[in-house]
Amino acid sequence: MSHGKQFTLYTHKGGPNGWKVAFVLEELGLTYHSIYLDFAKGEQKGPEHVKLNPNGRTPTIVDHKNGDFAVWESCAIIVYLVGTYDKQNKISVSDPKERITQLQWLFFQASGQGPYFGQAYWFKAYHPEKVPSAIERYQKETIRVLGVLESVLSKQEWLVGGKFTVADVSFVPWDISAFDALLVDYPGFSLEKDFPAVKAWHEKVISRPAVAAVLAIKASIN
Incomplete structure (x- = not known):
């Protein structure tokens, strides 16, 4: 077992998706060792990691108490963690319909929030030339996604089950990027x-x- 911890988490210091997995691990009291891959050196595409994750991106987990079972894609990891280790439904739901609603929000985070917020960040901070139309498009999509969340959260406290779940915490890392960087100069x-x-x-x-503890780790290494 790596470093005496149950899980190895292959992640990245700045990338949002690994942090949401860390939130869930921390909330469930599961022990883990984080390996921060250096994207500048292409470590995420290295043979050791690609053997576990053929997509060569982060995050990836290895569950050493379950035959070194490897899981990649952040929301798939979250589904695995609560399905396997949250039998008391501390941060998940048990009702069959609510489980689908929880899964629906995880899909929306992975397909709606992550890609649009990520493209907004790319064109705003990393694209070699400024493309105002692309920046505007993805900023507008960021606003639209926040509007979807507002339309639901204005009527209920949490996304599913009347309580905090993984559905809620999955949005946090990209929301932080939106509030701190993506929309700071958006008109109005x-x-x-x-x-x-x-x-x-x-x-x-x-x-x-648990979330605050992980965010403190994130702040300390960045």
Whole structure:
């Protein structure tokens, strides 16, 4: 077993997706050792990691108590973790219909939030030339996704089951990017004014001890 911990988490210091897996591991009290792959050196595409994750991206987990079972894609990892290790439904739901709703939000995070927020960040910070139309498109999509969340959270405290779940925490890393970088110069953007329910929900999630502990680790290494 690697480093005496149950899990090895292959991740990245800055990339959002590994952090949401760390949130879930921490919430469930599961022990893990993080290996931060250096993208500049292409370590995520190296043979050791690609053997575990043929997509060559992060995150990937290895569960040493389950035959060194490897899982990749962050939301698939989350589904595996709660399905295997959250039998008391501490941060998940048990009702069959609510399980589908929880899965629906994880799919939306993976297909709706992550790609659009990621493209917004790419064109704003990393693309070699400024493409205003692309920046505008993905900033607008970021606003749209926040609007979807606001439309639900203005009517209920949590996304599913009337309680905090993995559905809620999965949105946190990209939301932080949106609030701190993606939308800071967006004309007229006001989180407090336009998305008050999202703001209140986000603050409740990041104030949870397990989430706050992981965010402190993130801050200390970046």
